[in-house]
Amino acid sequence: MPAPADAVLVLEDGRTFAGSAYGAHGTTVGEIVFNTGMTGYQETLTDPSYHRQIVVMTAPHIGNTGINEEDVESTRIWVAGFVVRDPAIRPSSWRSTRTLDDGLAAEGVVGISGLDTRALTRHLRERGVMRAGIFSGPALVDASGRRRTDQDLLDEVTSAPVMTGADLAGEVTVAEPYTVEPVRGPASGTEAVATVVAIDLGIKSMTPQRLAERGVRTHVLPATASTQDVLALEPDGVFFSNGPGDPAAARHEIELLRDVLDRRIPFFGICYGNQLLGRALGFGTYKLTYGHRGVNQPVMDRRTRKVEITAHNHGFAVDAPLDGESVAPHGDGRYGRVVVSHVALNDDVVEGLECLDLPAFSVQYHPEAAAGPHDADYLFDRFVELMTKEPSTDAPSH
Missing domain, CATH: 3.40.50.880 (Class I glutamine amidotransferase (GATase) domain)
Known part of the structure; x- marks a missing residue:
């Protein structure tokens, strides 16, 4: 049997996607949305309008220009979580000062990679945006060391506040x-x-x-x-x-x-x-x-x-x-x-x-x-x- 995934994305309607931990390890919940831009992920990450949202990048290859100090739109990363399909192995831009993975981890942003973002995006287009959670590393086990069930994770997602009515x-x-x-x-x-x-x-x-x-x-x-x-x-x-x-x-x-x-x-x-x-x-x-x-x-x-x-x-x-x-x-x-x-x-x-x-x-x-x-x-x-x-x-x- 294959080893259990070290990261899981759980949607409010119960659908789950397995993947690999990316950025910080832990738990994050928020409204999940998708961004169709093929470039500009650093501007997206630092846009305060994404506060309390988990962002799915529909472009498959993300992170190839790394992180630099010039393309930020604010003083910090605001997204609640980040979802990518194929993260770059190493940045190729001369302006890069660190990898995207390291940049997310440094600011405590929990992400997930290696999942089918095309299927996820189609699902969100059909069902609409909803609450979701990313769980990785220690967040996937309970106090006794046993792996948490999908229902346990879903309960955490559905306890998160909704965006309608939020004054942020x-x-x-x-x-x-x-x-x-x-x-x-x-x-x-x-x-x-x-x-x-x-x-x-x-x-x-x-x-x-x-x-x-x-x-x-x-x-x-x-x-x-x-x-x-x-x-x-x-x-x-x-x-x-x-x-x-x-x-x-x-x-x-x-x-x-x-x-x-x-x-x-x-x-x-x-x-x-x-x-x-x-x-x-x-x-x-x-x-x-x-x-x-x-x-x-x-x-x-x-x-x-x-x-x-x-x-x-x-x-x-x-x-x-x-x-x-x-x-x-x-x-x-x-x-x-x-x-x-x-x-x-x-x-x-x-x-x-x-x-x-x-x-x-x-x-x-x-x-x-x-x-x-x-x-x-x-x-x-x-x-x-x-x-x-x-x-x-x-x-x-x-």
Whole structure:
């Protein structure tokens, strides 16, 4: 008989996959999702939006460029667990400082390799994302030294919290405010073109960098920031970042955003920020069956009819009318008209919102994604244009 596997992946519906321990040994549980990107695993690992999620990489060969100190999107790895089919034996990039296996182990991230990720992905596409657990090494035996049963492991999986209703921004946000100065600014003898307050709901480091490249000074504040905290910095614009969790649970952030809209401060939101704009305007949000995660998602910009290949990481979406203008449901029409500005071509999911009577817009995907396509870089230019043009004094039309 073959020796028992030294790692097991257990899904909430009872299906199991045997494999080999990868990264740290032990136990991890979370919502299991799949990412279709063929590159960019380091950006994925360090994206705070993956907090409390086990990520399956659909590309079979992972780890060939190792880990470096330049491609991180935050200060740590955020994924709850990592699933790969064929891990690289050794990294081949000149920038690599250590192997992916060592990088995961150093941060205590439990992974599994050597399983059929194609079968796993097909299963998740058919059944939807669900809770799962990875168990390896000592986690596979009980106190008496006997191997734990599949039912024992499944009980641990089903005791984990679900993602619906989870308010997680406070678990990933920055502890203290910080400022990212413009690349061209006072240091080079010119003033910043605009000042932005960015609410960190799980922000990626590339976001303030993209603004800095356009001459913008960005003050990054925690998710707990108040309206007074924001106004004290006299911003030309406010930005809401990507982040994990259910947007319906983010009550504080939604009320903060309504205060911003009421003051007609230019607003731009990405990913979670798009969902929160939707809810602030009075639209609903819902959980997708298996979400969008990868760097190859086609999206149409309805203003230009241009199709962009975009990077995604979201499990929730905005429920807004796809065709024509609608009046924002919240506030007796005080937010005016709204259109769906971008739409996913694979499944017609709302990928962007634009307010026609307020200086506010958002997108569901990631124009800042370093490892993905850069088709949507123009959105940062659009935000700068919104902040620097002369404000209208006309009352919103309804």
